[in-house]
Amino acid sequence: MRLEDLTLIKPAPTPGDTSWFTHDRFGMFIHWGLYALGARHEWLKNYERIPTEIYDEKYFRHFDPDLYDPTLWAEAARDAGMKYFVITTKHHEGFCLWDSAYTDYKATNTPYGRDVLTPMVDAFRSKGLRVGFYHSLLDWHHPDYTVDACHPMRDNEDYIARDKDRDINRYVDYLHNQTEELLKRYDPVDILWFDFSVGPNARFAGKGKETWRSEELLQKIRAINPNIIIDDRLQIDQDVKTPEQYMPDEWVKVNGTPVVWEGCHTFSGSWGYHRDEQSWKSVDQLLKMLIDCVSMGGNLLLNVGPTGRGEFDERAYERLRGIGKWMHRHSRAIYGCTQAPLEFECPRDCRYTYNPETKRLYLHMYSWPFGKIRLSGEVAEHVDYIQLLSDASEMRFNYNPEARTVDIPLPVYKPLGAEIPVLEIFLK
Numbered sequence: 001m002r003l004e005d006l007t008l009i010k011p012a013p014t015p016g017d018t019s020w021f022t023h024d025r026f027g028m029f030i031h032w033g034l035y036a037l038g039a040r041h042e043w044l045k046n047y048e049r050i051p052t053e054i055y056d057e058k059y060f061r062h063f064d065p066d067l068y069d070p071t072l073w074a075e076a077a078r079d080a081g082m083k084y085f086v087i088t089t090k091h092h093e094g095f096c097l098w099d100s101a102y103t104d105y106k107a108t109n110t111p112y113g114r115d116v117l118t119p120m121v122d123a124f125r126s127k128g129l130r131v132g133f134y135h136s137l138l139d140w141h142h143p144d145y146t147v148d149a150c151h152p153m154r155d156n157e158d159y160i161a162r163d164k165d166r167d168i169n170r171y172v173d174y175l176h177n178q179t180e181e182l183l184k185r186y187d188p189v190d191i192l193w194f195d196f197s198v199g200p201n202a203r204f205a206g207k208g209k210e211t212w213r214s215e216e217l218l219q220k221i222r223a224i225n226p227n228i229i230i231d232d233r234l235q236i237d238q239d240v241k242t243p244e245q246y247m248p249d250e251w252v253k254v255n256g257t258p259v260v261w262e263g264c265h266t267f268s269g270s271w272g273y274h275r276d277e278q279s280w281k282s283v284d285q286l287l288k289m290l291i292d293c294v295s296m297g298g299n300l301l302l303n304v305g306p307t308g309r310g311e312f313d314e315r316a317y318e319r320l321r322g323i324g325k326w327m328h329r330h331s332r333a334i335y336g337c338t339q340a341p342l343e344f345e346c347p348r349d350c351r352y353t354y355n356p357e358t359k360r361l362y363l364h365m366y367s368w369p370f371g372k373i374r375l376s377g378e379v380a381e382h383v384d385y386i387q388l389l390s391d392a393s394e395m396r397f398n399y400n401p402e403a404r405t406v407d408i409p410l411p412v413y414k415p416l417g418a419e420i421p422v423l424e425i426f427l428k
């Protein structure tokens, strides 16, 4: 078959501009809020049923990230090969990182006394990264936010009884106002990442697109910024599907149609800074997650939870540096890449990514086999030249047209500088 006639999956068109997004492939998620001080999960207010007065008495009153320097964050992201970042402007706890006109519950009113969002946006932009805002639809602080199955006060009868005085629509006005405020103040924001819609349970109603007035909110957003990328958690699919903390088995589909998607993952489990969590993924594992996503046409959004003093912790730096080391030599197998043509059979323990512009196929070798690696079937007929991506060293090969195979002899030792070796295969 001719190369042009092979089957290349293209995702369904999106209302916003996802062209840069499906090229850049790799972003940094940042979860930062008062929960960094609790340092035991960003849901601690919920898990431990902590009343707002106590939560604020502890964390709002002590929020003082004296070591905060967003330039260091932006450099760490850039050096890891990340091209955009998504910061929690407000998480479920309700605390706002920017100087919002609509609330007093914000960074400027803590001991730190300053807006932390503006310098962050400036720092990341100046290092060449695009800007995304995660914004929580849930709000465990707002006085009009009614109790639901995910609320910290769901077992507190006195608190629940006062729901009759709460007007969720007033909260939703606040949500809309703050969204518009963020979009205007930091225009152009590249991504809006809403989180999430709550299902009902036996006792409480859910909160979904009717509650959030999602249609109306989307119109307001597109009026300010028609190209912005919006996720799917307003309960109306927009530009990107967001599989969280699991790896899909194939290109993510909606009603059978492949769509733009981005997997989001933590280093350890918690999104906010968690001091004692020991379940950290290795650099090798994280890189394979990135490659897996791209090999199925998706992006990876990898999360860091900065500490209450405003730093990435050492474990995060160690992972980011390791990823950056590999990306330095291998990002060509990530940026601009997508799933390989469906006709290409991938050898055992390997993944393909493919750049349709340059017509280069990348073979990521998750284990180093002994002696040789074989490409079989359709792909064998398209091989023009092969090199090891890390150092552009030629990989000689033997093409057998009858058997439709390409055999690539390998040295016994895995070459240095290629933690996950990649063969760059120029196709004809």
Ligand code: GLC
Pocket: 031, 042, 043, 195, 196, 244, 264, 271
């Ligand atoms: C979840 C959690 C949350 C986290 C988010 C990231 O929905 O509520 O804490 O921010 O996923 O995808």
